[in-house]
Amino acid sequence: MQKLYITVAVCALTCWAMTAIAQASNGDSDLASTIQQTRKALGASTLRSRGTLQIKETVTSNGLSGTGTSAGSIGGILFAERFSTPPVVSADGYDGTSMWNQDQTGLVWVDDSVGGRSQEIDQAYAFNQTLFTPGAGGASVSWSGARSDGGHRYAVVIVTPKGSQLPMQVWIDMASHLPSRYVIALGPIVNTVTVSDYRSVDGYMVAYRRTQSSAGNSTDAAVSSVKIVDSGNTGLSRPASSVHDFSMNAGRSSTTVPFELFNNHVYLEVMLNGKGPYRFVFDTGGVNVIDSAVASEIGAKGAGAAQMGGVGAATQSISIGTVDSLQIGDALLRNQVFAVAPVRQLFGVTGEKTDGVIGFEVLARYVTTFDYAGRTITLQMPGASSPAGATVMSFYFGGTQPQFKCTIDGIASDCAVDTGSHATLDLFSPWVAAHPQVLPSTHSAESVNGFGVGGGSKGLLGRLESLGFSQFMLHDLVAGYSTDKGGGFALPFVAANVGGGVWKRFTVTFDYAKETMALQPNTSFAARDVYERAGLFLISNGGKIVVFDVRPGTPAAEAGIVKGDVIVGFDGKAPTLSQVRKAIDGPVGTVLRLQVASKDGTTKTIAVTLRDWV
Numbered sequence: 001m002q003k004l005y006i007t008v009a010v011c012a013l014t015c016w017a018m019t020a021i022a023q024a025s026n027g028d029s030d031l032a033s034t035i036q037q038t039r040k041a042l043g044a045s046t047l048r049s050r051g052t053l054q055i056k057e058t059v060t061s062n063g064l065s066g067t068g069t070s071a072g073s074i075g076g077i078l079f080a081e082r083f084s085t086p087p088v089v090s091a092d093g094y095d096g097t098s099m100w101n102q103d104q105t106g107l108v109w110v111d112d113s114v115g116g117r118s119q120e121i122d123q124a125y126a127f128n129q130t131l132f133t134p135g136a137g138g139a140s141v142s143w144s145g146a147r148s149d150g151g152h153r154y155a156v157v158i159v160t161p162k163g164s165q166l167p168m169q170v171w172i173d174m175a176s177h178l179p180s181r182y183v184i185a186l187g188p189i190v191n192t193v194t195v196s197d198y199r200s201v202d203g204y205m206v207a208y209r210r211t212q213s214s215a216g217n218s219t220d221a222a223v224s225s226v227k228i229v230d231s232g233n234t235g236l237s238r239p240a241s242s243v244h245d246f247s248m249n250a251g252r253s254s255t256t257v258p259f260e261l262f263n264n265h266v267y268l269e270v271m272l273n274g275k276g277p278y279r280f281v282f283d284t285g286g287v288n289v290i291d292s293a294v295a296s297e298i299g300a301k302g303a304g305a306a307q308m309g310g311v312g313a314a315t316q317s318i319s320i321g322t323v324d325s326l327q328i329g330d331a332l333l334r335n336q337v338f339a340v341a342p343v344r345q346l347f348g349v350t351g352e353k354t355d356g357v358i359g360f361e362v363l364a365r366y367v368t369t370f371d372y373a374g375r376t377i378t379l380q381m382p383g384a385s386s387p388a389g390a391t392v393m394s395f396y397f398g399g400t401q402p403q404f405k406c407t408i409d410g411i412a413s414d415c416a417v418d419t420g421s422h423a424t425l426d427l428f429s430p431w432v433a434a435h436p437q438v439l440p441s442t443h444s445a446e447s448v449n450g451f452g453v454g455g456g457s458k459g460l461l462g463r464l465e466s467l468g469f470s471q472f473m474l475h476d477l478v479a480g481y482s483t484d485k486g487g488g489f490a491l492p493f494v495a496a497n498v499g500g501g502v503w504k505r506f507t508v509t510f511d512y513a514k515e516t517m518a519l520q521p522n523t524s525f526a527a528r529d530v531y532e533r534a535g536l537f538l539i540s541n542g543g544k545i546v547v548f549d550v551r552p553g554t555p556a557a558e559a560g561i562v563k564g565d566v567i568v569g570f571d572g573k574a575p576t577l578s579q580v581r582k583a584i585d586g587p588v589g590t591v592l593r594l595q596v597a598s599k600d601g602t603t604k605t606i607a608v609t610l611r612d613w614v
Helices: 018-022 029-042 114-127 134-138 292-298 343-348 429-434 555-559 577-584
Strands: 052-061 064-073 079-085 088-094 099-102 108-111 140-149 152-160 168-173 179-186 189-201 204-214 217-229 246-248 254-258 260-262 265-272 275-282 289-291 303-309 315-328 331-341 356-358 367-371 376-380 391-394 396-398 401-408 411-417 425-427 447-452 455-469 472-482 496-498 506-511 516-521 536-541 544-550 566-570 591-597 603-609
Touching (some): 029 152, 052 079, 064 114, 079 114, 099 114, 108 114, 108 396, 114 168, 114 396, 152 179, 275 292, 289 315, 289 343, 292 315, 292 331, 292 343, 401 496, 429 472, 447 472, 447 536, 447 544, 536 577, 555 603, 566 577
Parallel strands (some): 275 356, 289 331, 411 496
Antiparallel strands (some): 052 064, 079 088, 088 099, 140 152, 152 168, 168 179, 189 204, 204 217, 246 331, 265 315, 289 356, 303 315, 315 331, 367 376, 367 506, 391 516, 396 401, 401 411, 401 455, 425 496, 455 472, 536 544, 544 566, 566 591
């Protein structure tokens, strides 16, 4: 469920203090005047100090309908909301220390990432109208000026609440002097909440209508009841985690299944509603996603219509469905919510059959071991001990993805774990911009580094001096230096997405309940990192091997291959995409003779001599 921001009347007329005014640029009198007018318009003189505001509402979100509740400590920072728009049921909140999430089964986890925590603090601050309390709750407050939009004039105030690193725009209607809009930007992801239909409740003006839009998604909420209780922080504590939707067949404590490793992606077989097997990617950077055709085959058709983001700047239309049973070996999960999307088409560009993705939902329930050398996945019931001799390091959640403390060329940073990425690591564009010294003097030209939900991701390629975490230090790794303005690699606060090119050097055991990962180096730990040696980014499109991009200055570009060409032959035979990929990973000096069809309809044989160009 998309998070929603609610505006309510929560401030006394006399509460505005010089502290907040002093934080404005040059003590701008317009800021003080705007705050005072808004407090008066909200009816803040009748504020009940430090009560708990409780709201019930009807909700329509991306084609799904249901109900919701929200509660907050007036003038404070505590907050909680719960939504039920079946099959999606969720809750989240801020308890003064941490940002927590809860899914439909009762599973609770804490998001300790800067972005996640900052968004929740901003949401709590907006709900509780803390801007209009003495000292503005310690926030940084500044005047942004007057703006016009849709025939209305607005005063815009910029607020960064204490504990948050995300500034929030508060748009105040200059006619009514009531808050009208909240805008929070997490990098390229802009979340806008419009509030309206103010009504007086015990002397407070409460917005009875809210509309949120973000990344193509929209949520509307209409308040059905409001009350303010004097009993402190009622309903604002983090709930205990209690989930009982998973087990092992025959009372076993663990199960081990084989997996295939292609292009650093982990593929394994699963059973859905007793049917299959289906071929899924196991992705620590992902959540449950199922192909539309597979959902139809197993009777799990989707409902609603939402947009899902990924590595590319665009979004993908999805619906939401429920799978009665998901089985991996002897591990059994029941009543699992899945995003329903054209997975076979999306992942078809890789040339590998893919029926869906499993990720956070499975990992959050079992202690999970990826044995890259042995090509097996082991799922154990909670409470299993870490492997003997393993190095155990802590991680924390950024949304549903593990993040961990790392060093990049000696710079202390935050990295994300992504077994679903083919890359060794991709450095995020905001972090690269802030640390230009990490870009090596010898690097590639810009081109496509990856492809996923949302399309392609562009950047440079070069060799990183070092990546460190826990007691481990890896050197001379091939890194992508993102130049993206949108998509997952343009997000702030995270330095790098660490992919299969790193994790395949270990046996990795994830214990999401304990927020730990146990690492055991395998025989590939010290292997020199290599990259394909032609300079081609290839995809499968309609059964054809299409050149999606050619990196300038590489063997393929020098040989005359261009974007849009189709590879129709290799050594005189019609190849598969996997065969061509394996060939361009061949030894330095190998000469590949590729039969290439151009856009003009001509076909010619082009010789490409492989070399290390990164």
